[in-house]
Amino acid sequence: MKKLAIRYLPIALIILFWEFASRAGLVSQDVLPAFSAVMVRLWELSAGGEMLVHVSASLLRISSGLGLGIIVGSALGFLLAASITAQRLIQPTLTFLYPLPKSALIPVIIIWLGFGNSAQIMVIFLGSLLPIVLGAYNGAKGVENTLVWSARSLGANAIETEYQVIIRAALPDLLAGIRVALALSFVLLISSEMVGAQQGMGFLVAFLGDGGDYAGMFAGAFVISAIGFAADRAYLALYHHLLRYREA
Amino acid sequence: MTNTKIKFENVEFTYIPPSGRPVRALERLSLDVAENEFVSIVGPSGCGKSTLLYLLGGFLPLEHGEITVDGRKVSKPGPDRGIVFQHFALFPWKTVRQNVLYGLERKKMDAAQRDELAQKYIDLVKLTGFEDSWPAQLSGGMKQRVAIARTLVTDPDVLLMDEPFGALDAQTRGILQEELLAIWGLTRKTVLFVTHDVHEAVLLSDRVIVMSARPGRIKSTVNIDLPRPRNSEVTRSQNFASYCDEIWGLVREEALVASGIKT
Numbered sequence: 001m002k003k004l005a006i007r008y009l010p011i012a013l014i015i016l017f018w019e020f021a022s023r024a025g026l027v028s029q030d031v032l033p034a035f036s037a038v039m040v041r042l043w044e045l046s047a048g049g050e051m052l053v054h055v056s057a058s059l060l061r062i063s064s065g066l067g068l069g070i071i072v073g074s075a076l077g078f079l080l081a082a083s084i085t086a087q088r089l090i091q092p093t094l095t096f097l098y099p100l101p102k103s104a105l106i107p108v109i110i111i112w113l114g115f116g117n118s119a120q121i122m123v124i125f126l127g128s129l130l131p132i133v134l135g136a137y138n139g140a141k142g143v144e145n146t147l148v149w150s151a152r153s154l155g156a157n158a159i160e161t162e163y164q165v166i167i168r169a170a171l172p173d174l175l176a177g178i179r180v181a182l183a184l185s186f187v188l189l190i191s192s193e194m195v196g197a198q199q200g201m202g203f204l205v206a207f208l209g210d211g212g213d214y215a216g217m218f219a220g221a222f223v224i225s226a227i228g229f230a231a232d233r234a235y236l237a238l239y240h241h242l243l244r245y246r247e248a
Numbered sequence: 249m250t251n252t253k254i255k256f257e258n259v260e261f262t263y264i265p266p267s268g269r270p271v272r273a274l275e276r277l278s279l280d281v282a283e284n285e286f287v288s289i290v291g292p293s294g295c296g297k298s299t300l301l302y303l304l305g306g307f308l309p310l311e312h313g314e315i316t317v318d319g320r321k322v323s324k325p326g327p328d329r330g331i332v333f334q335h336f337a338l339f340p341w342k343t344v345r346q347n348v349l350y351g352l353e354r355k356k357m358d359a360a361q362r363d364e365l366a367q368k369y370i371d372l373v374k375l376t377g378f379e380d381s382w383p384a385q386l387s388g389g390m391k392q393r394v395a396i397a398r399t400l401v402t403d404p405d406v407l408l409m410d411e412p413f414g415a416l417d418a419q420t421r422g423i424l425q426e427e428l429l430a431i432w433g434l435t436r437k438t439v440l441f442v443t444h445d446v447h448e449a450v451l452l453s454d455r456v457i458v459m460s461a462r463p464g465r466i467k468s469t470v471n472i473d474l475p476r477p478r479n480s481e482v483t484r485s486q487n488f489a490s491y492c493d494e495i496w497g498l499v500r501e502e503a504l505v506a507s508g509i510k511t
Contacts, residue, residue, distance in 0.1 A: 144335075144337065145307070147337050147339065149302075149331065149337070150331065150337045150398075152307070152324075153305055153326065153327065153329055153331050153399075153404075155327040155351055155354045155355075156354070165339065168341055169340075169341075245340055245342075245384060246382075246384055247384075
């Protein structure tokens with residue numbers, strides 16, 4: 001209980017200072033509305049059902065984009081690790097794509113795919129792909145020979161060994177790659193919604209900001225960070241559950 | 249004389265590292281191991297003793313010569329040759345029981361039979377009560393016991409052991425050596441056992457093969473004529489000491505060559 005209090009004390013202090021700075025006129029209320037004003041606006045937007053529409057649009061996009069990224073990325077990573085031919089074929093493209101900031105692709109992809117959901121999903125998919133490919137690849141490459149040999153001499157064939165041992169042993173690295181992709185997906189989701197969408201949290205924040213509703217804009221940003229925080233916590237819980245065998 | 253179980257004929261192997269010069273690990277090596285025989289291989293570091301085991305396991309491609317088990321050529325890994333590694337190689341995401349069950353999953357038997365058999369071997373290696381533990385929760389000695397049970401439960405024809413006690417502390421090693429002697433007395437597998445430890449080789453084996461420095465060849469063979477069943481008592485005998493001395497001398501010569509002190 002005391003630990004919890006110490007952990008959240010700084011956050012409480014920041015909120016208090018925020019409220020004070022705004023009310024006391026240290027900063028203009030137009031630029032930084034008081035925390036209480038933001039919460040009031042948050043309540044209004046939520047109660048009217050507007051927030052829910054945007055939250056669900058965003059969640060749909062991020063789960064589709066990241067979901068596709070996980071499926072395609074891990075398949076690609078394991079394939080690269082297993083086959084020299086695949087590695088020669090695919091690696092140059094990946095190496096080329098790696099340093100490119102995926103947000104630079106947003107305008108191009110919107111031109112290609114239009115203003116529907118598919119543009120955002122594509123951006124998130126592309127952005128999440130590389131960390132997941134790398135996680136799967138490094139994990140599979142790092143599997144101890146003796147683990148594979150043990151499985152083979154216990155009667156597993158090459159395919160069973162791939163599924164039951166290599167992919168399983170690569171899981172910690174793959175899961176770490178997915179966590180990076182998850183964080184990246186949020187950035188790409190919001191930035192792609194700001195320019196090419198009529199719905200979603202990125203759109204909402206940009207729209208309210210343009211209209212001068214700064215309290216509403218802060219309320220939107222608050223919801224985005226709350227969702228991001230919750231997603232990361234939930235993911236960490238899953239991560240620790242799946243890898244519980246390591247925590248002896 | 250009993251039947252030949254394992255036969256190495258003119259086996260050669262060159263290890264090609266990812267970068268750097270190829271290393272000749274084994275040169276024209278021939279060796280016969282009889283059925284139910286316990287043979288140890290000792291030699292200086294880098295003499296190719298483990299390579300020999302990996303070739304028999306089918307883990308490395310054989311480039312020259314032939315290896316047969318019961319007259320059948322070895323070409324890939326198979327459950328007829330069980331192996332135990334120095335660093336255990338347990339599946340960390342499986343519990344003790346699941347590790348032991350792994351080799352039984354592909355065998356035609358029902359679940360109850362599998363569980364019963366797994367339990368029998370878990371009991372044999374004295375891990376009763378640890379069935380649901382993860383490997384990360386076990387000590388090194390316990391992990392190696394799991395690995396031994398996991399291999400023995402599938403009833404392989406031959407047992408390959410690659411410095412299995414090399415990563416354990418002295419007391420644990422002593423205990424496991426005695427347990428291995430007892431288990432071997434029950435199962436009488438043909439065993440090929442690689443070790444650095446001359447004392448261990450003499451205690452366990454019917455025959456000790458001393459390998460030369462790289463490229464590995466057989467330098468000499470010492471038959472260990474000590475009564476069985478054995479336990480650590482045997483190490484106090486005069487014969488035991490003279491076997492150790494003899495083999496130590498042979499290994500030492502090669503170790504000096506390997507370290508460049510003598511040619």
